[in-house]
Structures are given as structure tokens and as C-alpha cells.
Amino acid sequence: MATPMVSIREVASQAGVSVGTVSNVLNRPEIVAPSTRARVRQAITELGFVPNASARQLRRGRGRALGLVVLDVANPFFTDVARGVDEATSDAGMAVIFCNSNGSATREAAYLDLLEEQRVQGVLITPIDDANERFLELRDRGILVVLLDRMARRPDLCSVSVDDEHGGELAMRHLLEVGHRRIAFIGGPLRLQQVRDRYEGALRAIRAAGMADEELRVLETPATTVPAGRDAAGRLLGLPREQRATAVFCANDLLALGVLQGLTRQRVRVPSDIAIVGYDDIDFAAAAAVPISSVRQPRQRLGRVAAELLMDEANQPDTHQHRQVVFEPELVVRESSQPDPVEYPGG
Numbered sequence: 001m002a003t004p005m006v007s008i009r010e011v012a013s014q015a016g017v018s019v020g021t022v023s024n025v026l027n028r029p030e031i032v033a034p035s036t037r038a039r040v041r042q043a044i045t046e047l048g049f050v051p052n053a054s055a056r057q058l059r060r061g062r063g064r065a066l067g068l069v070v071l072d073v074a075n076p077f078f079t080d081v082a083r084g085v086d087e088a089t090s091d092a093g094m095a096v097i098f099c100n101s102n103g104s105a106t107r108e109a110a111y112l113d114l115l116e117e118q119r120v121q122g123v124l125i126t127p128i129d130d131a132n133e134r135f136l137e138l139r140d141r142g143i144l145v146v147l148l149d150r151m152a153r154r155p156d157l158c159s160v161s162v163d164d165e166h167g168g169e170l171a172m173r174h175l176l177e178v179g180h181r182r183i184a185f186i187g188g189p190l191r192l193q194q195v196r197d198r199y200e201g202a203l204r205a206i207r208a209a210g211m212a213d214e215e216l217r218v219l220e221t222p223a224t225t226v227p228a229g230r231d232a233a234g235r236l237l238g239l240p241r242e243q244r245a246t247a248v249f250c251a252n253d254l255l256a257l258g259v260l261q262g263l264t265r266q267r268v269r270v271p272s273d274i275a276i277v278g279y280d281d282i283d284f285a286a287a288a289a290v291p292i293s294s295v296r297q298p299r300q301r302l303g304r305v306a307a308e309l310l311m312d313e314a315n316q317p318d319t320h321q322h323r324q325v326v327f328e329p330e331l332v333v334r335e336s337s338q339p340d341p342v343e344y345p346g347g
Helices: 008-015 019-027 034-047 053-060 076-091 105-117 134-140 164-177 193-208 226-237 253-265 283-287 299-315
Strands: 065-070 095-100 122-125 144-148 158-162 183-187 216-220 247-250 275-280 293-296 324-327 330-332
Touching: 008 019, 008 034, 008 105, 019 034, 019 105, 065 076, 065 105, 076 095, 076 299, 095 105, 105 122, 105 134, 122 299, 134 144, 144 299, 158 164, 158 299, 164 183, 164 193, 164 247, 164 275, 164 293, 164 330, 183 193, 183 226, 183 253, 193 216, 216 226, 226 253, 247 253, 253 275, 253 283, 299 324
Parallel strands: 065 095, 065 122, 122 144, 144 158, 158 324, 183 216, 183 247, 247 275, 275 293
Antiparallel strands: 293 330
């Protein structure tokens, strides 16, 4: 039986260093401290690690694969984004390694280690933290990084995103214009930048209507999933009727679908009793039992443009200009929020 090949990650674990440090010892040993270099080389000897020369050469010659790291593979939004990435890369004869961080910083870090080990040409990532220093470390080691569905804070990183604050404002302004004043925001965790931006946009519309921030009730969720939406609907219905929101703005369409399920199971009428607006405009939103109003994002275009930016930087490093591309969202109004008379006890 053949002896299993030792991976660079096993060497890193044995030496007590990062995968990147092992990579530097193999490719640029002069930048690694002598004591660390010696520890890594000892681990290489003890484990019998054989560096993959062909992989190193592939990296130097720009590999034919990209990594795509998304927050939630179960969300159709990211499926459409991946389709856009595939459109751009297949034309260029490149492959895509699809990774699901599932909103976990630990999983994200592990996938970045794996992609570095695979010597991908670059990484397209919807990050948990867009200020993650690991992205700069990857770039220093020749792996390009483009932020996807998140705007880069640094001018030396490319990004492709949607103006989520404006999208949140569009959704909330619509609910206000059709007469709602008791409105809830459903989404979370709020540490996710997209969720926070959509909430901030909603607050902007609330303030423009002369209302206080506290008048927008927040039902934070642990995830942006259908079950989390159903749970939020239960919490909403647990409030006294006179305090219950007459409309909800959900941070994405999966939450909106869960809220719709939870409400209809309790025979709450949508939109007569409670109106719903979602975000992303995935296909399921229009196909729901009550078609859901949603803020539309150009999902496939996001993926395609992100991949094009990365390949341009790889192929034209001397002339490439870093860009932070921001698309404008649009509101699609459907039955779930069509204006019905809204009555409030006491006027």
C-alpha cells in the first residue's frame, strides 16, 4: 500500500507555524527568521514531506484555478453569483474551487489555507471580516484577492458589491409610503456587514420620516436562513397585538420566506395583517405562495465582474488598476407588500 503524501498543513502543525510560513520557507526562505526556518525544515525532514514542484511551478506560471469562498452555499443568491463567476472563468479555461465558510471565521481560515496549499491563482471571497489581515498576507505571497459582495476598505484591493445601505433604504421607504409605522427589521447576526448595512439603510428612511431609531423594532437572528425566519415570525406573533409590527423588512429572501411560512401557518394574512419585504430577489421570492417584494441585486453580474477583475490583475499586473465596483439595487414590489389599509387602535 502506498504511503499517504504528507501535506503542507501537517508540516505547519508539526512546526507550530502557519501554512503561509511553510510556503515562505519553501519559496522565499530569506524572509523567514532563521530559528523558524530551522524548525520548519526539521518538521519537513521528520515527516518526509516532499514539496510539490509542479504545483510551485504552476503558481509561478499562474495556476488555472480560482477559489470562491461564500458565506452560505444553501442560499440561492450565492448559487447565482457562482454562475456568474463560472461564466467568466470557463471562457478563460479556468476552474473554480467552491468553498462554503457557513459564516464561520474558523472555516473561512481553513479554506484559505487549503486554497493557498493548492496554489490557486486568486481568491474571490465574501468575507466575514473585510479587514482580515490574511487577505494582505495572501497577496504578499502572490495569491490575488477580490472581495465579493463586500466593498474593500483599502484602495489596493479590488471589490464588487451592491450599495446595501441604499437597498435597505428603498425597502423601508416603500413600507413607510404605503402607510406602515410599526415596522420590524429581521436579520442577523448584525456583525455581518451586509446585514448591518441593510439595517443602517432602513434607519436612514426611518429618520427621514421623522421617526426615532427605536421605533424600528429589531428581531436579530442567528443566521439568514428559512428556519431563522420562521423563528422570528414566532417571536413577532408573541408580542401583544397592539405592539405587533404591521410590516417587516427581512435582511434576505430566505428569512422573508421563513417569516411568510411562520405567519401563514398561524393564519396571519400577508399583506393584510403583516406585510413583508425581502432582499436579493432570488427566484423563490417571486414563486412563493404570496409573491414576496424584494430588493434586487445583479447576482450573476456580481460574480462575473469579480472574476474579470481578478483575471485582469493576474494577466496585466503592470497596467491593472484596482477598482471598487458598486452596483445600485432596485426594489421589486409584489403582493407581499401591496398597499392595503392599515388600521391602528386609537388612530
